[in-house]
Amino acid sequence: MYKGKHAISIIAAMMMVISLLAGCASNNGENAPVDSSASNPPQEEQKELLNLTGMPIVNEPLTLKMFATSSPFNKGEFKDVEMWETYEQLSGVHVEWDAVPGANVLEKKNLVLNTGGTLPDAFFKVDMSSLELTRYGSQGLLIPLNDLIEKYAPNFKKIMDENPDVKKAVTMADGNIYSLPYLVTATPSRLPYKMFVNQKWLDATKLQAPTTTDELYDVLKTFSDFDQNSNQKKDEIPLTSGHGIDGIINPLKGAWGLGNKGLSHPNVDVDPATQQLRFIPAEQGYKEMLQFLNKLYSEKLLDQEIFTMDLAKLAAKGALGQVGFSFATNNNLIGPENENDLVGLEALKGPNGDKLYFPLNPNTGAVGTFMVTKDNKNPEATIRWIDYFYGEEGQRLFFMGIEGETYTVADGKATFTDLVKKNPDGLSLNDVLGKYVVWGGGSNPSVAGDKYFGDQLIGDITRDAASKLMPYTPEEVWGPFAFSESDSTRIKTLENDILTYVKDMQAQFITGHASFDKWEEYVNAFNKMGLKEYMEIYNKTYEVYNK
Incomplete structure (x- = not known):
């Protein structure tokens, strides 16, 4: 074996000498070797x-x-x-x-x-x-x-x-x-939820478009008492959305001062008082919003099928002339029978004076x-x-x-x-x-x-609705955060428990199956699910994002 390796080394050395001699010969322009990279040009030639x-x-x-x-x-x-x-x-x-x-x-x-x-x-x-x-x-x-x-x-x-x-x-x-x-x-397109009201219903009831959440309640109450579609049935649905309960919460959240960094982060924003990140579903303002929605739901002013609503159901209800307010991406989602009866609303002012329209995408x-x-x-x-x-x-x-x-x-x-x-x-x-x-x-x-x-x-109707809302959208809209791979994996694990719990209790509070007397219990449960770690990861990534 050793002799074989020695022979190969000698041959390799001889080949190197021959190669050097060939290189010298090529300087004279004669007998130049074939360029072995001709079939795969270097990056300079590719450029x-x-x-x-x-x-x-x-x-x-x-x-x-x-x-x-x-x-x-x-x-x-x-x-x-x-x-x-x-x-x-x-x-x-x-x-x-x-x-x-x-x-x-x-x-x-x-x-x-x-x-x-x-x-x-x-x-x-x-x-x-x-x-x-x-x-x-x-x-x-x-x-x-x-x-x-x-x-x-x-x-x-x-x-x-x-x-x-x-x-x-x-x-x-x-x-x-x-x-x-x-x-x-x-x-x-940056506003996936616009707020539309049926102008014919406003005219029939001699009402103005609401500008506050209190006025929204009053208009919805009036809508529910009139036979708007003239079918002698009490089948009017004052407020609904083809996007389910998110299509109601997201347009209204800002009226309680929540969601001040836009729709990419629906559960985390910045507390204006402390300038610290906060978890929205544990905030007092979030509780007050759910109480408002519970009031609408219990009085049948909010669609009783809101938790299972989709675009097909919205179009079906629209075709029957049942819908007063529709929070939707486009007015045409209500269906061709009534799409031209809708007009857009401005953001609603909440009970504490907040007039923020949260759901703006980056x-x-x-x-x-x-x-x-x-x-x-x-x-x-x-x-x-x-x-x-x-x-x-x-x-x-x-x-x-x-x-x-x-x-x-x-x-x-x-x-x-x-x-x-x-x-x-x-x-x-x-x-x-x-x-x-x-x-x-x-x-x-x-x-x-x-x-x-x-x-x-x-x-035009959808563009006009968006233009009415844009002045009230967040001043700073966060884009998606680039979590590290390990943090991303961890935060998804934590979210699986935390956000599932949020959605479940959201429905429980709105429908009245859970009492608001249990609110502290609800908030404390987050700590057992790892909310502290969740927010630590969020804070760490936010600091990098904000540099």
């Missing part, structure tokens, strides 16, 4: 394939493989949606799509990331939580995007520079950015919507490709489709064509756009702003 600005993105055709989420909104194959051909011609980048229906994405995503096979170049419209981003980033499956954004994503970089909260939201606990987010800046509608993997050989071109959708032209393509077909531009304003608005075949707006764009279903790596989304796709 020469890339145009740093403008279009096309690459000087030679490039194919990327992406895993994507498809939705029922898409008409036909995901790969055949019209925007892709337009963008390929513009960018020089062709994408081979592995599009998976939304219901199957979680399972398929986990298989792709955890079986050790070759990964797609990127994940597109695939929602990943901060925990997943941290986990797969630390495992090296997803690559950090910090430097790539700095050098190759001017549109998204500008957004982060102008909106520090966006940068906070996408930066994980280890300091890395592993994803580009879905940004929602359209006002109506600009980051979803943190993880576009991720680049370790197997991507062209990350620079990939980041340039996705960054286009964070700019003006890209947003227009993403949400409105193809200029000259689905929209036109006049005096700087884009407007849908009659193909979309008054389709000659009677197709709905969604049916037409589903052939051209892929934004249906959410988790879009782009910016859904007023200009190309809100003003184009959201009706």
Whole structure:
């Protein structure tokens, strides 16, 4: 064995000498050795394939493989949606799509990331939580995007520079950015709950829209005493929501001064008196709000089915003309029979003078919507490709489709064509756009702003309702916190007990099955469930977020 190894060492040394001699010969330009890296150019040469600005993105055709989420909104194959051909011609980048229906994405995503096979170049419209981003980033499956954004994503970089909260939201606990987010800046879309009242009911009862919680009670009481739908039955439902009890609590919570950091953190905010974090469901104001809702429920002013309400039930009750107040995302959820009878309300002032409208989402509608993997050989071109959708032209393509077909531009304003608005075949707006764009279903790596989304796709009544509420929303809206992986796992374990208890007792108090005399008992139970540890984790992560 030793002799064999010695012989191999001598041969290796001889080969090194020959290699050096060949290197000297190549200086004379003769008999130069073949470059072994010719089939796999170094990074510098790869960058020469890339145009740093403008279009096309690459000087030679490039194919990327992406895993994507498809939705029922898409008409036909995901790969055949019209925007892709337009963008390929513009960018020089062709994408081979592995599009998976939304219901199957979680399972398929986990298989792709955890079986050790070759990964797609990127994940597109695939929602990943901060925990997943941290986990797969630390495992090296997803690559950090910090430097790539700095050098190759001017549109998204500008957004982060102008909106520090966006940068906070996408930066994980280890300091890395592993994803580009879905940004929602359209006002109506940031308010998932608007407050609507049936104007015909107000006119019939000669009432004004309420401005306080006391006035809301009075109007609801009056509504319940009138046969508003003229069917000689006492079947009117003064107040309901297609979003269940959350659709009632979230619009009203701010009237008791709760939820001053927005909807991403529905159970934790900052106590104005102490500037310390507080757990909302244990607060005195929360108790008073539940007492108000108990009063409405016990007097049948609040829908008796509120804990099982959904959008289908709301539409059914709306069709029968039973609904006075509806707290909902859009006025059209009440159904076509009465959707135009609704008007929006301002935030209601509570018994202690608070006039806060809590349920405002941050600009980051979803943190993880576009991720680049370790197997991507062209990350620079990939980041340039996705960054286009964070700019003006890209947003227009993403949400409105193809200029000259689905929209036109006049005096700087884009407007849908009659193909979309008054389709000659009677197709709905969604049916037409589903052939051209892929934004249906959410988790879009782009910016859904007023200009190309809100003003184009959201009706006047809903937009007006949102505009009435916005002046009363929180001054500071927290984005999602990037808990460390261990803290995230722990806080989810604690939440499983704590928040299940909150929901259960919420229903018990509102329906009267639990007495408010037991409130202290209720609050003390949180300590046995680990609320102190829960808040310690929250405080630690908040300090990092707030830096």
